[in-house]
Amino acid sequence: MTTPAALALLLALAVIAGVTALRLAPGVEAPETVHIAAGPQDYRPAGEFRQGTRMVDAPMERVEAPALEVMKFHVSEAEYARCVADRGCPPLPVTGRPGMPQTNINHADATAYAAWLSARTGATWRLPTDAEWLRAAGERGFDDGFAEDANGADPSRRWIANYLREVELRGEADLALHPQGHFGVNDRGVADIAGNVWEWTETCFQNGTLTPDGTAIATRADYCGVRSVQGKHRAFVIDFIRDARVGGCAAGVPPDYLGFRLVRDAG
Amino acid sequence: MFTRRAALMGAALVAASPYLITSASAEEVMDTSGAAPVDLSSLPRRKVKLLAPPFVHEHEQVATTGPAIIEFEMKIIEKEMQVDEDAWIQAMTFNGSVPGPMMVVHEGDYVELTLFNPPENMMQHNIDFHAATGALGGGSLTLVNPGEKAVLRFKATRPGVFVYHCAPGGPMIPWHVVSGMSGAIMVLPRDGLKDHLGKPVSYDRIYHIGENDFYLPRGPDGDYMRFADAGEGYSDMLEVMNRLIPSHVVFNGRVGALTGTGALVAEQGETVLFVHSQANRDSRPHLIGGHGDLVWESGKFNNLPERDLETWFIRGGSAGAALYTFLQPGVYAYVNHNLIEAVNLGATAHVIVGGDWNNDLMEQVVAPVEYDVLHEGRTALP
Numbered sequence: 048m049t050t051p052a053a054l055a056l057l058l059a060l061a062v063i064a065g066v067t068a069l070r071l072a073p074g075v076e077a078p079e080t081v082h083i084a085a086g087p088q089d090y091r092p093a094g095e096f097r098q099g100t101r102m103v104d105a106p107m108e109r110v111e112a113p114a115l116e117v118m119k120f121h122v123s124e125a126e127y128a129r130c131v132a133d134r135g136c137p138p139l140p141v142t143g144r145p146g147m148p149q150t151n152i153n154h155a156d157a158t159a160y161a162a163w164l165s166a167r168t169g170a171t172w173r174l175p176t177d178a179e180w181l182r183a184a185g186e187r188g189f190d191d192g193f194a195e196d197a198n199g200a201d202p203s204r205r206w207i208a209n210y211l212r213e214v215e216l217r218g219e220a221d222l223a224l225h226p227q228g229h230f231g232v233n234d235r236g237v238a239d240i241a242g243n244v245w246e247w248t249e250t251c252f253q254n255g256t257l258t259p260d261g262t263a264i265a266t267r268a269d270y271c272g273v274r275s276v277q278g279k280h281r282a283f284v285i286d287f288i289r290d291a292r293v294g295g296c297a298a299g300v301p302p303d304y305l306g307f308r309l310v311r312d313a314g
Numbered sequence: 315m316f317t318r319r320a321a322l323m324g325a326a327l328v329a330a331s332p333y334l335i336t337s338a339s340a341e342e343v344m345d346t347s348g349a350a351p352v353d354l355s356s357l358p359r360r361k362v363k364l365l366a367p368p369f370v371h372e373h374e375q376v377a378t379t380g381p382a383i384i385e386f387e388m389k390i391i392e393k394e395m396q397v398d399e400d401a402w403i404q405a406m407t408f409n410g411s412v413p414g415p416m417m418v419v420h421e422g423d424y425v426e427l428t429l430f431n432p433p434e435n436m437m438q439h440n441i442d443f444h445a446a447t448g449a450l451g452g453g454s455l456t457l458v459n460p461g462e463k464a465v466l467r468f469k470a471t472r473p474g475v476f477v478y479h480c481a482p483g484g485p486m487i488p489w490h491v492v493s494g495m496s497g498a499i500m501v502l503p504r505d506g507l508k509d510h511l512g513k514p515v516s517y518d519r520i521y522h523i524g525e526n527d528f529y530l531p532r533g534p535d536g537d538y539m540r541f542a543d544a545g546e547g548y549s550d551m552l553e554v555m556n557r558l559i560p561s562h563v564v565f566n567g568r569v570g571a572l573t574g575t576g577a578l579v580a581e582q583g584e585t586v587l588f589v590h591s592q593a594n595r596d597s598r599p600h601l602i603g604g605h606g607d608l609v610w611e612s613g614k615f616n617n618l619p620e621r622d623l624e625t626w627f628i629r630g631g632s633a634g635a636a637l638y639t640f641l642q643p644g645v646y647a648y649v650n651h652n653l654i655e656a657v658n659l660g661a662t663a664h665v666i667v668g669g670d671w672n673n674d675l676m677e678q679v680v681a682p683v684e685y686d687v688l689h690e691g692r693t694a695l696p
Contacts, residue, residue, distance in 0.1 A: 100681045140536070201671040202678070203643035210645045210666065214574040222399035254682055268684055292399070300574055303399070 135163030412567030413524025414497025496593030572663030582669020
């Protein structure tokens with residue numbers, strides 16, 4: 048017996064089944080990414096480097112960097128909430144406003160989200176390295192080398208130069224949290240990079256020494272309880288900190304907000 | 315004109331009335347017109363324009379003339395001010411800044427202040443000078459309604475740094491103070507400051523670090539509440555105030571006001587006088603990497619200064635002064651050494667000091683480097 052009513056019922060059931068299937072599906076739509084082509088990169092490693100006892104700039108290294116797929120936007124509150132709902136990520140404070148980046152993120156939260164997103168999308172997502180972030184930052188990235196004076200024998204010069212540079216880079220910062228897209232895209236097409244949300248990287252803080260001529264790194268050691276966090280300036284933040292505005296060092300300029308974006312590995 | 319602001323204020327005053335009645339006898343507004351007149355017409359007069367802190371108007375450290383009448387003007391401004399990135403206060407201010415501007419006179423001078431309460435304000439205000447004698451520090455002679463002004467003259471008889479604050483009666487007193495209405499005055503000895511041996515000392519720069527404790531309420535969403543005017547926020551702030559735990563402890567009115575582009579500056583070899591005022595709550599200034607060479611902890615120059623202090627105590631409701639000569643260049647942090655208040659609640663200032671590093675005073679002998687765990691470090695423990 049096939050009546051229009053039965054057909055309608057079947058159709059309705061099919062729709063409900065379809066909706067349910069969608070809701071239960073393990074798949075999560077992959078976030079929008081920006082492709083950055085392979086190419087050369089001039090990069091100063093992140094950390095503190097010394098020549099003898101003098102603290103100096105890390106040497107500039109030229110590397111051939113592979114292509115990079117990086118999220119166009121910061122991970123949003125809505126995206127992060129799906130991971131929380133799925134019990135993949137710890138719940139965190141949110142603004143509740145649409146399109147806002149998830150902040151109050153520490154390193155473990157970010158890597159938990161990356162693991163969850165990888166499992167749900169079948170691709171490999173991870174935090175960028177400090178070098179990868181700088182590539183994604185394009186013209187908004189910066190070289191953290193100093194002028195000669197700050198590489199000299201007087202440690203106070205470097206200290207003051209660093210303080211003044213952080214103040215200048217941060218500028219008259221707009222300290223309100225804004226929705227995604229507020230800070231626009233850079234020349235690579237990456238949105239909001241080096242706005243007022245600093246981003247976790249997977250790069251550990253390192254202590255290193257340079258060769259006597261200062262052109263190469265002689266020794267280096269990673270200290271992974273502290274990670275490079277990138278934004279208007281590079282900051283080193285202890286991995287469990289979610290709000291670096293307080294809890295920074297006594298005499299520095301801390302990041303404003305802590306958030307993140309991920310990169311997708313090829314393959 | 316009956317505005318919404320006036321209506322709100324009416325509600326606040328009603329809520330406050332039991333206190334006003336119980337303490338009315340001490341807060342009666344008085345006048346001095348019946349007392350014997352004093353003739354000061356022979357004294358010279360000088361007008362001084364006040365600067366917003368941390369800066370202090372130009373002044374002589376050693377007086378080159380006899381006593382004078384020093385005329386100051388202050389306008390009371392009620393306005394919303396930002397305390398932190400996510401926090402605002404409906405502030406009440408002396409001359410538009412939190413803290414109010416610092417005045418400097420010499421012992422024996424007469425301070426003559428004209429206090430303006432502009433008509434756009436909502437509340438009564440006054441000023442209580444801890445440096446002054448009688449009439450609740452001038453508070454009873456200066457209670458001005460919106461649209462009124464008053465002129466107070468007092469003789470600066472005691473040398474030292476002193477707090478002034480608004481004290482308009484009852485529960486309005488602490489509320490006005492923790493809404494920003496405090497500042498400092500320095501009464502210098504006519505022959506200037508002296509060290510512990512009585513030898514003259516002077517300073518190249520002076521900074522006024524005014525510390526404020528704020529009690530900002532949070533709404534149901536966890537965000538700091540923002541109000542249309544002070545009256546609207548009164549009851550919520552009162553609830554936080556009465557728990558005595560400040561939401562913010564700041565220098566110069568807001569978190570970070572004296573860091574970054576607002577950082578203080580000095581040069582190696584320069585002597586700086588830091589005047590620290592706190593009208594409501596105890597504090598313990600400390601200069602990280604420096605000292606107080608000479609410290610008038612209680613702020614009164616007839617007492618010998620203490621020497622070489624690491625941290626000094628500022629009693630709530632007082633100001634203190636610390637003299638320090640910077641010996642080493644670098645970035646210094648001037649903090650309230652309750653470090654929770656310094657780092658988490660905001661009480662940090664920075665001083666950028668230029669100069670040449672002195673390895674005799676301090677040297678990094680070995681930069682941080684990994685050590686041989688098997689062979690090194692075994693002799694350290696007992």
